[in-house]
Amino acid sequence: MLGIIKRDLIILFSNKRERFFLIFYIPFLLFIVESYDSKFMYFVILVAYTYLLSITPFAYDISGRTRYIMSSLPISRKEVVFYKYLSTFFYFAITIVYAGIYLWIINALKIKSVDYFNVEMIIKAIPIVMIFTSIVFPAYFRFEPKIAQIVHMVVFITFFIGATNMSVVGEKSFVKYLGFLQGKNIVFLAIGMYIVSLLLSMKLYENRDL
Amino acid sequence: MDYVLEVNSLRKEFKNFTLDNISFKLEPGYIMGFIGPNGAGKSTTIKLIMNLIKKNGGEIKVFGKDHIKYEKEIKDRIGFVYDENYYYEDLTIKQMKDIVASFYSKWDEHQFNYYIHEFDLNPKAKIKTLSKGMKMKFSLAVALSHHADLIIMDEPTSGLDPVFRREILDILYNVIQDDSKSIFFSTHITTDLEKIADYITFINEGKVVFSKPKDEVLENYALVKGGTDLLDRETRKEFIGLRETKVGFEGLTDNLDNVKRIFGDKVLIEKATLEDIMVYSVRR
Structure with a gap:
């Protein structure tokens, strides 16, 4: 697991574009997504940031030619998949710390009033991240980069449309109408989807010609 | 006898090409040259050995063990060099080494530094700035720095000028002085093998033409x-x-x-x- 995370972090921090994204994505989200509720902004940042942290270095590997190197190293394909799914939680933890510090500074400087730590939103964010990654990961493990990118874009845009809908309309939003962010059902749904997705990705990746 | 590499009746089907009934064996401490024209199936065979693509039939054993069942254990003992650079281009030599090293149980930092110095590679240089020859040397340095018992190379000298090619061959010549190491070396530049190979497996249009000791081939x-x-x-x-x-x-x-x-x-x-x-x- 450490090898996989080490690789992901080295890739993220070595690329100028990714470094730029890491630094400016939070302020970008803050000023793009206007919300009636400061805690909702925190939720959007947690989900978007964790999701992108999980997908970006992974996309380099599964889509690019580097997959030959990584697949020639002493690690089984099942382990690659398993650690990838496990690392989402690690990135979620990183996001809580990083976004927390970043948003605290923004608050302290009185640039914008936004939550920098909110347990309720953390609990609501993790199932959403799990649902999104459980849809996108199998696509990266099985399909060619172009198809996987389309799945990724569809999921990410859906999230933004949903988030914008909620942030603007609030309690009357379509997302609320679906009950998407409420109750324990979402947690069970997320856990179920994540496990099924993990097993599916293992099966797909194990039988794939690289 | 346990062979380092044993391939039996290997088969892989593609739309326009079939690798059919490939069989050969490599004993410990020897170099096998895997020759054939472009498109003969050399890289496909190597990808099958490394489990990068899935076989349709046959058996591959490395160190006497099934290459899929014992994949992790086997790959820990294999050093690989591919025909192209598949490393992350944006990373430096040191960053790439840090990634790769963390996966091997017997990574030898001292050995890696020795090769980096020997090959005149700058650890701070980004991989995308290296010439093809330098990239190949870096791949070799990685392959030789975790006490691998089998080195698998896919066209390592392809596209290199004669000076670099000779340098790479000299390095391999030094490596084989250690009798415990075996090398499986695919190439279409057959002159590279005249000096160093013990066995030759010749493949053409997806089929093995022969797999024999080099001296026997040249005598026959x-x-x-x-x-x-x-x-x-x-x-x-x-x-x-x-x-x-x-x-x-x-x-x-x-x-x-x-x-x-x-x-x-x-x-x-x-x-x-x-x-x-x-x-x-x-x-x-």
């Missing part, structure tokens, strides 16, 4: 030169491949006794090189 084949008036329907059968010009013919045979009996001293007989064997076998 001969190049025959003579006038075209000596060729007729019957005598042509003595040749694996023929090249005819206005001034005469040149042909490859693996039945020298027959050729001597038929042509006597009307032909000139020369030792065949691996390149002759490959070229004439493909031309057949």
Whole structure:
């Protein structure tokens, strides 16, 4: 697991574009997504940031030619998949710390009033991240980069449309109408989807010609 | 006997190409040259050995163990060098080494630093700034720094100038002084193997033509030169491949006794090189 995370972090921090994204994505989200509720902004940042942290270095590997190197190293394909799914939680933890510090500074400087730590939103964010990654990961493990990118874009845009809908309309939003962010059902749904997705990705990746 | 590498009846089907019934064995401490023209199936075979693509049939054993069942354990003991650079181009040599090293149980930092120094590589240099030869040296440094028992190389000298090629071969020559290491080396530049290989496996159009000790191969084949008036329907059968010009013919045979009996001293007989064997076998 450490090898996989080490690789992901080295890739993220070595690329100028990714470094730029890491630094400016939070302020970008803050000023793009206007919300009636400061805690909702925190939720959007947690989900978007964790999701992108999980997908970006992974996309380099599964889509690019580097997959030959990584697949020639002493690690089984099942382990690659398993650690990838496990690392989402690690990135979620990183996001809580990083976004927390970043948003605290923004608050302290009185640039914008936004939550920098909110347990309720953390609990609501993790199932959403799990649902999104459980849809996108199998696509990266099985399909060619172009198809996987389309799945990724569809999921990410859906999230933004949903988030914008909620942030603007609030309690009357379509997302609320679906009950998407409420109750324990979402947690069970997320856990179920994540496990099924993990097993599916293992099966797909194990039988794939690289 | 436990072979370092044992491939039996390997089969892989693609839309326009089939790798069929590939079998060969490599003993510990030897170098096997895996030769064949472009598109013969060399890289496909190597990808199958490394489990990068899935076989449709047959068996691959590395260190006497199934290459999928014991994949992790096996890959820990394999050093690999591919024909192209598949490393992350944006990373420096040191960053890439840090990633790779964390996966090997016997990574030897001292050994890696020795090779980096020996190959004149700058650890701070980004991989995308390296020449093809330097990238190949970096791949070799990685492959040789975790006490691998088997080095698998796919066309490591392809696209390199003669100076770099010689350097790479010299490095390999030093590596094989250690009797415990085995090398499986695919190439279409057969001259690279004349010096260093112990065994030659020749593959063409997805099938193994032969897999034999190099000396036996070079003894078995001969190049025959003579006038075209000596060729007729019957005598042509003595040749694996023929090249005819206005001034005469040149042909490859693996039945020298027959050729001597038929042509006597009307032909000139020369030792065949691996390149002759490959070229004439493909031309057949």
